[in-house]
Every structure is written in C-alpha cells, then in structure tokens.
Amino acid sequence: MIVLLVLLILKRGTVSASWSVTFDDPNPCAVKGSSVEFRCSYDYPDGEIVRKTFWSKGQSESGQWTRVKLEDLPSHQNRSKYLGDLQHNCSLAIHDLQVNDTGHYYFWFDTQKYGRHSRENVYLSVTEPSARVYPGTVRVGDTVTLECTTSCQFASTVWFKDRRLIANPKFQAQVEDSGNYACAVKGQESVLSDPVALEVQYPPLNVSVEASSLGRLSVNSSVTLTCNSAANPAADNYTWYSSAVSGVGSMLQVGSGQVLYIPSMEAQHAGLYICQARNRLGDKNSTEVLLTVDETNVKRLILLVGIGAKVTIVLLLTLVIIWAW
Template sequence: MKINPLALWLMSNDGKCDSGDSGVWSGNWRVTFSNQCAFRGQSVLIQCSYDYPRGHRVTSVTWFRGKYVSGQWFTTALSYQGRFEYLGDKWSNCNLRINNLQDTDEGAYFFQFETTSDRWQSKTYLYLSVTELTAVVKPTSVTEGEGVSLTCVSGCAPQNIVWFRDRQPVTNPNFQASIEDAGTYHCAIRGQETIRSVSVALNVEYGPRKVSLSVSPSRDVVKGSSVTFTCSSDANPAVTEGGYTLYKDTEDTPLASGQNHTISDIQPSHSGLYHCRAWNNISSNGIAFPKSAGLNLDVQYLPENISVSVDPAGRVAEGSSVNLSCSSAANPAADSYTWFRRTGSPGSSSLLQVGSGQMLSLPSMEPSHTGHYLCQARNPLGENNSTELLLLMQEKASQALPILAGVGVTVLVIFLVALVVLLFRKKQKHADKQQTVSDSRPSGRGSDSSAKIEQPDSLYANVDHFSSSPSPSRNSDHSGQAGKVRTASNEYDDPSSWRDEVVYSTVTIKPRETRLPDHTDNSLQDQHTQSEKPGEGDDSVIYATVAKHS
C-alpha cells in the first residue's frame, strides 16, 4: 500500500492531523495525553488516547522516552516488562502504568502507533514529574509547652495528607509540645500510606523528672566497707555531672556534687536519710531543682563500747546481793550477752563462764565471787568483749568495835563518878574540919547556951550522878534534911531501892583559929538541934546534894 505523500508530509511536520482537516480520510491523526505528577514509589497511570483516519488498522503501538540533546530529541522505546505496563489497545486507548516510580522515571514521553499503511508519533510529549512528600516540623526543637506546627510539602497538586509520629496517627498538626510529643514525624497520602515523606525528629526539652537515688551495695552496709551513691534523672538535655547535688538529713549543707559519690570507709555516723537534686537549667512543672525520694542508709556494725556496771558500787558486803549490768552499742542490737570471770591473773586466758543475759545477779556475795568480770556481746555480725571489772567484797564488821565502844563508855562513866566522888570527899574533908571545931564547944544541957560561937555560912553542894530528875528544893528545913540523910543512907545499901533520891550532907565551917575540945555525939546532936532553930545563930549551912540513879 502506497503512502500518500501529502500524508507523510503532514506527519513529518505537524505530528498529527487536526480534527478539522478530513483530507482523504474520514478521521484525524492524533494522540491525546497530559502532563503527570507522581510521588516516588507510587504507581502512576498515564492516561492516553489516539485516533487515525478511517480505513486504517493499527498494527503496533510503542511508548518512547525522550531526551533532548543539542537541540534535538533522542527517543528510546520502553520495554513492557518489570515496572512498565501497557494498559491500552490497538484501537484508541494508549494508557501506560509505571509501578514503584523512581526519580529516573521523570522526563518526556512520546507515543507512536503504526497502521497497515502509515505510522504516527505524537508531535508533543507528556512530561512526567517524579517528586516526594516533604515533612516540615517547625520548630524542630522546643521547650515543653511551646507551640509546634506540621506541614507536608509536595510538587504535585494538593493531596489528602495524614501525619504520623513514630508510626502513630497524629490528629492535630498544630499543638503545644509536651514531653510525650517528642519523636519522629512523617506525612503520607491518605489511602496510599506507603507513599510517605522522610521522617523529621521533634526535640522537646524539659527539666529533670523521675529523680532517683540509689546506693551500692544496696543491702547489708557494714562499717568499714565502701559505699557509692548514684543519682539519676530523666531530663532533656541530660543533667550534667555538676547538675547533681547529694544531701544528708537536711539541705542546709550539700554533702557532695556529681552523679556519683563514694564513701570508702563507712561509719555508723554516716547512717541517715539521703536524697539528691538535679538541675539542667530548665524548670520542670515550675520546680527548678526537683529532688529524689529519701534513701535511708543503715550502717551495721559489731557490738562496741561495751561497758559493765555494778550495783551497789564499790566494795560489796559479804552476804549482800549485787547486780552486774552489761550495755553496748551495736547495729543490729546485741541479741545475746555472756558473762565470764577471770580465774587467773588479769590478761590471762583463763576465763570461766558464769552466766548469760544482759544482767548477772549474785544474790549473796561470797569470797569466791570476787575477781575480774567481763561480758561478751554478740549480734549477727559477730561478738566483742567488754573491759574487765574488778568486783571486791567488804568483810563483815568486827565484834571488837562495839566492845571497845562499850568499854569506852564505861570508862567515861567511871571517870565521871570518880570525879564526883573526889569532889565530894574533898568537900567532906573540909566539912569534917569544921565539925571538929563545932565539937570543941561545951556539951550537955547545962552548958551556957548563951555562949556565942561564930558560925560560918552553911554550904550546900549538889551532886547529880547521871540524874535526869530535878534536885530537891533548897528551902527544906534542916531537920528534914537530916532525916533524909539517914533514909538515903539505908536505901543506898539496897541496890533495888536506887531511885532519884537526894542525899543532903550538912557541913558547918568554923574559923581555923577557934580550937575547941572534942564533944560527944549528944553534944553534936544538940548543936544540930540548936542550929536548926530559926533565928538562932548566924552560921550558914552548906548542903551537899547527891542524886543517885537506879
């Protein structure tokens, strides 16, 4: 079949036949399509149609990739294998599908068909744009509470976009950032979620939270061991080494700074309540320096400062009771006490166990109980001994002391009695001299009663021999006193009749120069009778009063 030269010319110059130019054919030569925009990885359908004059029958169809170089196009036929798929026919449909679109797929495409007599290639081309979704997060780093907006950008016509954070749907592309909003975001086409943008991270900064303090070893902290405190927190940005501060019991003075603090030789004084604070220059919920919960450190140690006390203190009387008490400082507290008595010299190893319990009681002190005592205190960590206590016994009081005391009292009484008797005899001797002078007067009833002899004053001497009874009245008459002298003299011979009687002794004192002859007892009696008359004579009377006790 010959090709009309005019048709060939038209094809080479216009690339198609316009619908208004029927020529010799009933139809027009043409290809109809439009530019496409698709996303990388997407499957794109290029819609296309073609037409030709009546009387022709299409024998082949071909899509070409075009490349414009140095002012002319160079085309390459597509192979309908792999990602390219021809969905048209040999009548009028020239649709093309490209699966898993790549960046290299972008460019100009031409369609060409041949009939039984002619060949037609589209004069214009279809340009396929391959683009991608771009997620825009503004800002990418915020402080907790600040606003964030999400925008999805593409080179194609607006699409129905959806957002995801760490593959979880995001309902609102504009929000106030919280700690939970931190993560990676991407956008995608709804219904084609595999067509997605590159992920963009959102950084949300916040102050320290979940501040915690730990100690290693966590259990059974024993005196002398090494202990390390570690402070940690959740913060963005992370708390630096100098952002941690360790406290003990109170916050008056920081114990140490830094995330870790080690005590190499732990002591009971280190026991207490510890906590730490963290700071990264960002307040967390209005709290600038959040702190951890308290951590109680309990340092355990063997019994120490063990002491023994005794009650009563000092030497213990024989036969009396005595209690020995033992006390110690330990953690955990001592759970048993054992008592020992050293049977040898101090420092020797000859210890005899004599009891157990915090108190050792000796109900009756004996010589065998004396010696050095010590107690041993024990807790689950071990045992320690107290210093030794010397227990001494006080001997019973000697019987000689009361005897000596009685003898001393007796000697004192005898001395006092002797002194009284001596005084009495001295007075009596003086009275006898006076009596001798009195007896030298003429005796008998015929004597000259008017003869006047100077009488000295009478003297009364009262001698109370350990008497608590009052002395008799000094105003008694002389005759009564004489009678009492005799009565007392008789009663003195009978020890059973000793009472608080009073013995009166009358002594008449005369001048020394008067020398009278001796008289009989009757004259003396008369003299006494005469002197007892009131108003007679001016001689005074001396009484010696002796009070005796039964």
C-alpha cells in the first residue's frame, strides 16, 4: 500500500512537472531607451507538438484584468521580437524601452491538444535616471555633491558635464564647474537623465582696462578707458583711481562707472590709472594703465605764441614810429 502511494505521488509530480514555463529573471529592471531580454524556457508532455506561441501583457480594461497579445499592442510594434522557437525556448526581447512598458508579461503556447499560459509572469520595471546637484548655487570653494537615482538597483552610475565624462561626483567648486550635469547607468551611457544646472558664483576676476588710445596722447585729444572683468554675479560697481590728481604717486578717486571719459587731455591728466570692479562677493583692482601727454606740442605752442607776440610788438612799434615821423 505504501509503495503504491509513493508511486502515485511520483507519477503526479512527473505529470505536473511536464507542463512548465520558467523565467531566468522574473523581475527585470531596465533603463528607458535600452533593451531587455526575458530569458525563458518551457516544457510539455512527450508526444505533444507545439503549434503556436505568443507573449501577452497584462492590463486592466474596464476594471477587469486581461492579457493582450503584444502583436496587438500598437506601442509594441517593431519593438518586441520573439527569440524562442517551437521546442523549449520562449525568450523575448523588447527594444527602445519606454516607461509605459512597465508591467506583467505572460507566455502562452498551444499544442495539438491544449493551450497553456504561464501561471507566473515576468514583471518588467522601466526607469529613468534622475540627476540632482546640490546645492544648485555655490561659491568658489564650496562642496558640490552630484546624486543620481533610479527606481532600480544598478551597480553604478556615471556623470557628464556638458556631455563630457567627469570622474568625481563630489568636488570643491571652481569657476569652470558652472554648467549642465546629467547622469547615466554605467554600461548604458547613451541614455542620459535630464540635465540639471550648477551655478558657481565668484568675485571679479581678470580685471583689465581697455584704452581707446595708448602711447603719447596729444594735448586736447580725448581718451576713453573701459573696465572689464569676469564675475558672477556680474560686477555692478566700478571705481577709477589715478596718480595724476595727487602728483605724488598716491592714487585718488577720479571717477565711477564702467567707462571713464577724458574729453580733453592736458598735462595734468598724465599718470597711472586703475579700475576697481566690485560685486556682492568682493572686489579686485585692474593692472595699471599709464597715460602720457606729448609735451613737445605744448612747448611748441608756447614758443609759437611767444614768437607771435614779439612779431606783433615789433609791428606795432614800427607803425607808431612811422605815424610819429
């Protein structure tokens, strides 16, 4: 009696094992835009011949759970490909994954006697990498942390700044670090997250003065000095200093604003000029610019005026003598 019971149990186990569908990974997770393969195998009793196979996706329609063939879903046209056969391989590939591909997938096969669908299913999760930069606005020298998240657990992620790979997701901010950052799952770098911006603020740098004319300037000529700087936020205050005013080498304020205009150069305008640019983070001075006046023209003018005066006096005396005579 015991032997008969054991044989019945073994026979029942053999029969139940004859019909089976097995998934290598019943819970795959993939990145939007990538591809996924459901590795699958199926079995059936000896003597039966498989006539047809297909995959379906479970979805709710009018409150009822139904299985719809992938070939009948417009969203899967030209993206799903059956990799299996009519023997024992039921693998499926889906390309160019979209977020709405997330869901339950079932395998079905028909023999000349029965149609069977898998009791178990593959649940596919499709995720998008999400990038975060914090803080989003920093000053030079502050610590920046880049964080990439997905709804799946991947081995690692990589970061790009303006489409160029960067090594460290945590760094001390420098001026050149301003830009757009995006992340991707390692091995699937072609699928980037939406970019996020990092703004690095800093006081004025590389302050310089541009002069409309350099070298020896003629008397009565005009000159324009323009102050330029790199700053974030942009410099909003400019102050001009010159040694020409003091005459002893010390600098005194001679103007304000990004442009200093001298309409008529005179000897007293000759000297060194610097510009100080400022924003709310600090200030910086430019290098010195030397303005000189061509005094030769001044002396020539004085000489001509003197000669002219003498000639005028001589003519007047001559006229007086002639008149008196």
